[in-house]
Amino acid sequence: DAKTTQPTSMDCAEGRAANLPCNHSTISGNEYVYWYRQIHSQGPQYIIHGLKNNETNEMASLIITEDRKSSTLILPHATLRDTAVYYCIVRGTASKLTFGTGTRLQVTL
Amino acid sequence: EAGVAQSPRYKIIEKRQSVAFWCNPISGHATLYWYQQILGQGPKLLIQFQNNGVVDDSQLPKDRFSAERLKGVDSTLKIQPAKLEDSAVYLCASRLTGSSYEQYFGPGTRLTVT
Numbered sequence: 001d002a003k004t005t006q007p008t009s010m011d012c013a014e015g016r017a018a019n020l021p022c023n024h025s026t027i028s029g030n031e032y033v034y035w036y037r038q039i040h041s042q043g044p045q046y047i048i049h050g051l052k053n054n055e056t057n058e059m060a061s062l063i064i065t066e067d068r069k070s071s072t073l074i075l076p077h078a079t080l081r082d083t084a085v086y087y088c089i090v091r092g093t094a095s096k097l098t099f100g101t102g103t104r105l106q107v108t109l
Numbered sequence: 110e111a112g113v114a115q116s117p118r119y120k121i122i123e124k125r126q127s128v129a130f131w132c133n134p135i136s137g138h139a140t141l142y143w144y145q146q147i148l149g150q151g152p153k154l155l156i157q158f159q160n161n162g163v164v165d166d167s168q169l170p171k172d173r174f175s176a177e178r179l180k181g182v183d184s185t186l187k188i189q190p191a192k193l194e195d196s197a198v199y200l201c202a203s204r205l206t207g208s209s210y211e212q213y214f215g216p217g218t219r220l221t222v223t
Contacts, residue, residue, distance in 0.1 A: 032210070043113070043200050043214025044152065087151055095140065095210050096165060099151030 002026040002090040009104040012082075018075040020103050022088030025069040032091050033064060035073045037084040038102070044087065047073065078107045111135065113215035115201050121221045127189040130218045134182070134203030140164075142212065143176055143186050144200040152200055158184065159206070191222045 005023040012018040024033065034049040048055055048062045050071070055062045061074040075082055087102040114133040122128050134141050139160050144152035155174065157165040160181040169176070173192070178184040188195055198219050202212040 034210070041216075043202070043217050044212075045214070046211045049210070091210060094165070095204065096142070096154050096157060097210075097212065099153070101149070101151055 002028065002031055002092075004088045004090055004100055006086075006088050006100065006103045008101070009106065011106050011108060012075075012078045014079055014107055014109055015077055018078040018082065018105060018107070020073040020075075020086050020088075020105065021070065022073070023070045024088070024090050027068050027090050028092070030093065033062065033068075033071050034089040034091055034097065035060070035062065036087045036089065036097075036099075037082075038087070039081075039084040044099075047086075049091075078105075080107050080109070083107045113201055113203055113213055115199075115215040115218055117218055118216065119219050119221075121223065122191055124193055124222050125190040127187065128191055128220060129185050129187045130199050130201075130220075132184045132186070132201030132215060134184070134201070135205075135213055137205060138203035138213070139181070139206040140204040141178060141184050142202040142204075143184070144202065146198045146200055146217070148197070155186070188220075191220075193222050196220060196222045 002024050035047040036044040038044045050062045064071045085102040085104050089097050116131050141158045143155045146152040155169045156176045158178045161178045176186045198217040200217045202214045204212045
């Protein structure tokens with residue numbers, strides 16, 4: 001599975017959009033991009049995934065560049081409860097997920 | 110829908126002792142995973158089961174770690190004997206086999222080895 005690169009940490013003001021970038025320049029054509037988050041003292045939680053097209057659900061939007069070498073997770077109106085570590089994962093044909101160290105998002109008042 | 114259950118939530122043991130963790134996945138989920146998460150790192154897959162068969166245990170330290178899922182439902186992960194470096198959170202996750210690869214995680218068991 002392709003490696004991902006994420007910033008170590010980011011801050012966001014409550015109510016503003018949080019845009020979390022992820023670089024996956026070695027991604028291949030059949031690999032999906034997954035996003036999970038982990039709130040303190042909890043297990044990871046699935047957010048969204050995509051292959052080529054942009055995706056949106058009740059939690060977030062996923063924007064994947066046309067060359068698929070990078071993506072951005074967007075939380076449209078961040079709240080304090082969105083403070084967490086966000087993991088960008090590229091998954092191939094196997095069902096296992098390989099987590100990196102993620103981005104620690106701090107949402108502030 | 111009930112989530113993935115794990116017990117105990119916390120465990121403190123001395124090195125060279127044994128410990129076991131239990132996981133009850135979401136009903137109907139055929140795939141079960143055990144992860145180890147060391148402080149400051151992302152979760153690392155230890156073992157993956159499909160029903161009661163092992164799919165991937167390539168990162169399981171088999172000299173001291175063992176896991177089973179006898180009836181294809183509950184699972185136990187055992188460490189014998191424990192080392193200081195085994196201090197971590199042990200996460201269980203399950204997945205409904207099919208086109209979706211969404212994994213559902215339990216709250217984890219925090220193990221401290223002294």
